[in-house]
Amino acid sequence: MNTPELLAMRRAIRTWRERWSDKIAKDLEASIPELRCVLIAEVDALKLFDALRTKRFAAETLQPLFADWCQKKEEELFTAAESDLQNQFKHTLAYSSRKGSIDIDLKKDVLLNLAGAALSGVATVATIPAIAIFSTATAGGILGLLGLGATVLVTKNIVIGLVALIALVALTQKHFAKGMSKTKARLREQIEQQIQERIVYSKKQPSLTMLLIERIEETAKKMLGELDNAA
Amino acid sequence: MLHDLAFSIPEKFAGGLLDGSIVRYGTLLKDAGSGQILAHLQETGLAHQLLSKVGLHSFTPWGAVATVADMASSGYANVQLHQLKGMVEAMQVLQYANIGVAAAGLGVSAVGFAVINRRLKGLKTDIERLTARMEHQFEALHDTHWREHFSRIQVYVDRADRAFQLAEPKSEWLMVEAKLNEESSYLAHTLQDHLDSHHFDVEWFKQLTSSLLLCDSVRMKCLVHADELKLARSTASAVGMSYTELFDSVSATRLADKMTRRSSDINQDEQALFRKHQQTAQLISNHLQEVTDAAISKPLLIEHLIDHKVSGSRYLEQIAAHDQNPVILLTT
Secondary structure, eight states: OOOOHHHHHHHHHHHHHHHHHHHHHHHHHHHHHHHHHHHOOOOOOOOHHHHOOOOHIIIIIIIHHHHHHHHHHHHHHHHHHHHHHHHHHSSSSSTOOOHHHHHHHHHHHHHHHHHHHTSSSGGGGGGSSSOOOGGGGTTTTTHHHOOOOOGGGOTTOOOOOHHHHHHHHTTHHHHHHHHHHHHHHHHHHHHHHHHHIIIISSSOOOOOOOOOOOHHHHHHHHHHHHHHHHO | OSSOEEEEEEEHHHHHHTTTSSETTEEEEETTTTOOOOOEEEEEEHHHHHHHHTOOOSSSOOOOOHHHHHHTTOOOOOHHHHHHHHHHHHHHHHTTTTTGGTTTTSSSSSOHHHHHHHHHHHHHHHHHHHHHHHTTTGGGGGGOOHHHHHHHHHHHHHHHHHHHGGSHHHHHHHHHHHHHHHHHHHHHHHHHHHHHOOOOOHHHHHHHHHHHHHHHHHHHHHHHTTOHHHHHHHHHHHHHHHHHHHHTOOOOOHHHHHHHOOOOOOSOOOOHHHHHHHHHHHHHHHHHHHHHHHHHHHHHHHHHHHHOOOHHHHHHHHHOOOSSSEEEEEEO
């Protein structure tokens, strides 16, 4: 492959990389309301049992939904990226001589196979840390739900057993509703923060956007390397 | 002796570039239909004069160029303003986003060795200041001997300039090229180390990259002055390959991440800060790609000179003396 062809192919790969880095970031950000809706719907339907064990609720209910959503987005974006790469190459080097075309077509196949393998490898979503819901939402257990402060817990006279507490729940319907509402509000707040961190960006751990863009960049780097080796 | 060399101005190809019948790859203009090379971009001495006079960071790909309007308000002479406006327009015709690229290696450098050395002195001062700041954070930098390297580079460039006074300057230019090759390799490795590290300092990286480009530009200029065009062609290929290895690995996302981690700005949330750094990192990545493409396409310009039996020194004289257009095209 001569220098002008090499430059044309390099440009095609770079254009693809830039377009998809940008597209992934924008698409995921635009899709956040959809994910938020899914997770918040679960929070809205939160039951007393789950409200007492929010960590478990997050792990058993929210996390699978979150992981499924991420995986679906990853597959959707990478399938589209791969197909776009094919189109990008189709429009590259249309001027080539017959001999040149064969050479370039072979090279395109090698690069497309390489891209396909790189993009359909191990799911990125597997490396995203799970949603972590802090238990502070229900730090006071049932008493917390009832709107009673944690300090109440240390008062021996009040903590006289589960039966007494259930009776207390029944007696203080108003406090109970308020407590559930607070728990849900805290969960919503945490989910919002987690979505931003896990999907958009966080210094603490890699986000889905970062990981997917890195896969695109890595794939482009491999293709550019392959191209330069062939030059 | 110059044979069959024809220069034209970027505007000649404006229509074709606009409708897509002509495509620019690096410093090449090609016919999109036939694939034939139509012209090679070449900077002239005027490009550097203009950028230096208006106080921009010339000879770097980072020319964060102020608008012509800003310059007008700063009271620059009308004639300079007019020429600069022409340069901006020419670069737009050629579909460059940043006119700083014009002075970073479009063809063979048209700048004198003495001017390059002044620029190197400025870079050395900047790097010294930045390194002092960074040494608190990056212990590894204590071990670098970049000051010694910089001093050597300046001595070699000075020797290249003084070689004009020699009766037989060729061997001196060849010696300078060989020595600068070693320094260029050191700079490339230092840059690679910085890219591989967990931290990223934008300014330090820019200054060091500019130094590398200047160093390689002097190497090419020495070989062309010495009329060793075949060696110049293979050197240009090696430089292109080196930039490919170095800059292809630059990931805008990773750079933005490193910049965000290092940032001490507590007023902005992480996501907003990351987005802001993404834009900066993307610009850096784009500029590096422009530089890499220019380097990859440079051997073809040298090949054109060889094919047309053009004397290297005469070619350099011509482009340095060109005072009408900052960027010209060597048509094939």
